[in-house]
Amino acid sequence: MANLRQSANKLWNAGQRLTVAGTGSSMRTQTTTLRRQSRRSLGLGLAVSGAAVLWWFTSQRTALAEAPHPDHSKRHTSHYAAAHAHAHAHADGYDKRLVPHAAPVTPSKPVAHGSKAHVADLYAKLEHASLDLAKLPVEEAVLTSAPNVPPSITRDYPVVLKVDLTTTIKKTQLIGAYKYEQWTFNDQVPGPFIRARVGDVVEVTLTNKDESGMPHNIDCHAFLGPGGGSAVTTTEENQTKTARFKLLCPRLFVYHCAAAPVPVHIANGMFGLMYVQPAEGDLLPVDKEYYVMQSEWYHEPPEKDDDGRRSSEVEFSYPNGLREEPNVVVFNGSESALTREKPLKASMNDTVRIFFGNAGPNLTSAFHVIGSNFRRAYRDGDVVSPPGQFVSTLSVPPGGTTIVDMHMLVPGTMTLVDHAIFRIDKGGVGYLNVSGKSRLDVYQSVQPPAPCVGCKLHP
Numbered sequence: 001m002a003n004l005r006q007s008a009n010k011l012w013n014a015g016q017r018l019t020v021a022g023t024g025s026s027m028r029t030q031t032t033t034l035r036r037q038s039r040r041s042l043g044l045g046l047a048v049s050g051a052a053v054l055w056w057f058t059s060q061r062t063a064l065a066e067a068p069h070p071d072h073s074k075r076h077t078s079h080y081a082a083a084h085a086h087a088h089a090h091a092d093g094y095d096k097r098l099v100p101h102a103a104p105v106t107p108s109k110p111v112a113h114g115s116k117a118h119v120a121d122l123y124a125k126l127e128h129a130s131l132d133l134a135k136l137p138v139e140e141a142v143l144t145s146a147p148n149v150p151p152s153i154t155r156d157y158p159v160v161l162k163v164d165l166t167t168t169i170k171k172t173q174l175i176g177a178y179k180y181e182q183w184t185f186n187d188q189v190p191g192p193f194i195r196a197r198v199g200d201v202v203e204v205t206l207t208n209k210d211e212s213g214m215p216h217n218i219d220c221h222a223f224l225g226p227g228g229g230s231a232v233t234t235t236e237e238n239q240t241k242t243a244r245f246k247l248l249c250p251r252l253f254v255y256h257c258a259a260a261p262v263p264v265h266i267a268n269g270m271f272g273l274m275y276v277q278p279a280e281g282d283l284l285p286v287d288k289e290y291y292v293m294q295s296e297w298y299h300e301p302p303e304k305d306d307d308g309r310r311s312s313e314v315e316f317s318y319p320n321g322l323r324e325e326p327n328v329v330v331f332n333g334s335e336s337a338l339t340r341e342k343p344l345k346a347s348m349n350d351t352v353r354i355f356f357g358n359a360g361p362n363l364t365s366a367f368h369v370i371g372s373n374f375r376r377a378y379r380d381g382d383v384v385s386p387p388g389q390f391v392s393t394l395s396v397p398p399g400g401t402t403i404v405d406m407h408m409l410v411p412g413t414m415t416l417v418d419h420a421i422f423r424i425d426k427g428g429v430g431y432l433n434v435s436g437k438s439r440l441d442v443y444q445s446v447q448p449p450a451p452c453v454g455c456k457l458h459p
Helices: 002-021 024-066 072-088 116-128 226-232 262-267 318-322 337-341 421-426
Strands: 138-140 160-173 179-185 193-197 201-208 240-246 251-256 271-277 288-297 328-331 344-347 351-360 365-370 374-379 388-391 393-396 400-407 412-418 429-435
Touching: 226 240, 251 262, 251 351, 251 400, 262 288, 262 318, 271 288, 271 351, 288 344, 328 337, 328 421, 337 429, 344 351, 351 365, 351 393, 365 400, 374 393, 393 400, 412 421
Parallel strands: 138 160, 160 201, 193 271, 288 351, 344 429
Antiparallel strands: 160 179, 201 240, 251 271, 288 328, 351 400, 365 393, 365 412, 374 388, 374 400, 412 429
C-alpha cells in the first residue's frame, strides 16, 4: 500500500509540474492527457492492491483457523487440581472434602441438557408425541408436607401419576396472638409438594370437603389449557372430579385454587408447589432438600368476646387485601412454622437446596438467607438454563418460584428473610440451624458472640 501511494504521488506531481512549466494549447493538451493517465493508473493500482489485501487477510484467517491452539481447559483443570490438592492438605486439619459430592461445582452446561437446539428439539417432540394412556404405568405420587420434599424421580419413562387432593378448612395459630381459619389442600398450608417428570400425565382427583359450601378447584402453572386446569376441576361441597394433564414444561411451579374470587382463595391458604423434573436427568444431588413458601395474610382487628376481652381469633379482611396492606407475612403458613415448630436443619459441609415459592397474593419477595450465599440460583424455577452463581438475594414475584443451593461452611443459625426487611416484624422469619465444628479460618472473633437482646434474626 505504501509503494502504491508513492507511485500515485509521483504521477500527480509530474502532471502539476508540466501544467506550471508548459505554455500554449499543446502543453495543456499534454498535461490533460497525463492527468487522465495518472487517474487511470491510480484506479488500476487501487483495484489490484485491494484484491491483494483481501487475499492476504483471507489466507491469514485460514492459517489461523487451521493452526493448533493451546488447550486452555487443560491448563485450567490442572490449576484447579493443584488448588484442590492444596485444600486437602490444610494445616488446621480441614483436609477432608468440603463437599461430599460435586454439587457446589456449577457445570459449564446445564446438568441434564446439551445444546439449545437439542433441548428445543427434545421438548418439541414431547409436545407432538401422542401417548396411549392405557399402556402407561400408573404410580401414586409421593406427596409431602412442608418443609419436606419427595425424593428425586429416577425413572426415565412417563407414567400416569395419580395426585389426590382434598380441600378443607382448618383453624391455625397464625401468629402468637391470633388464630385464623385457613383454607387448605390436604389440611395443610402450603399444600403438599408434588414431584413429577416431563412427559408424565398427572391425574388429579380433587374432592371438596369444605363444610362452608364454597367451591374449589386447582390452577397449576404446569398445566397447559384453560384455567391451568381450574375449568375442569371446579367442585362443589362433597363433590369429586378427576382430570388429566400431560406435563410438557420442566420447572418449579406454583399451584393454587382459582375459584372465584381467586385472590380470596389464595390469600386464605390454598396454594402449593409442583416440581417437574427435566426429560433428561435432574438437578445435581444435594444432602438436604426443603420446601418453603412465602405468603401474606390480611385480617380484620380482633372482635371482643362476650366477656369484653379481645378475641384470640381474627377473620379475613378483603379491604386490606385490596389495598395490598398485609397484617402478616410468613413462611410455610404461620409465624412459627420455620422457627419454633420445624426449623430447617443441616450439618457442616452439607449442601442444602430450597425449593422456594411466593404465593403472594400481592407482594414480591426479596428472598435472602442471612449468613449464607446461593452457590447456584435457578431463577424463576428454570432448570433448563445454567443457574446463577454466588447470588445473595433473589426477587420472586407473586406466583413465582426459585431454587437455590447452599453449602454450609459455618455452624450456627442462618436466617431466612424477605429482605424487604420490615416484614420480619410481620412474621417473615425462618431458621436454618447448622450443627458441627467451628471453622475459625472462615468465621471468628476476638470476643465471644453476643446477640442483641430481642433480636429475631440471630437467636
